[in-house]
Amino acid sequence: QVQLVESGGGLVQAGGSLRLSCAASGRTFSTMAWFRQAPGKEREFVAAIRWSSGSTYHADSVKGRFTISRDNAKNTVYLQMNSLKPEDTADYYCAADPSFLLIIARAGAYNYWGQGTQVTVSS
DSSP states (O other): OOEEEEEOOEEEETTOOEEEEEEEESSOOSEEEEEEEOTTSOOEEEEEEETTTOOEEEOTTTTTTEEEEEETTTTEEEEEEOSOOGGGOEEEEEEEESSOOSOTTOGGGOOEEOOOEEEEEEO
16 A cells, blocks of 8 residues: 655744655655645645655755755655745645656646645744
8 A cells, every 4th residue: 555644744933944754655656746735725846856866856936945855765755944934834745656757846747645744834
């Protein structure tokens, strides 16, 4: 059974940091990513990583503040979030796919999703 289990969300003040984790089990994936969805808004791409090469991609809105990484031994992907802003408030979702996705920022391309973890940044 494939599972993506996120953890690490919470409430933090603006300028603070959080680290999200996504533990994968049940199969191997080629591409893993983080998306977020704020109330009343569409789900948006945050960051992605190619499992084999470690190549990473970040949305412009988080570049320089967020970093995606992986731990091969733990089959876990992380999202280190620094300098958090109130506009980063959202539910954050881990996504994964066994394919080498060409369009990594498209939510519809991913076949597996976690349950989400809430991040709230207060001003």
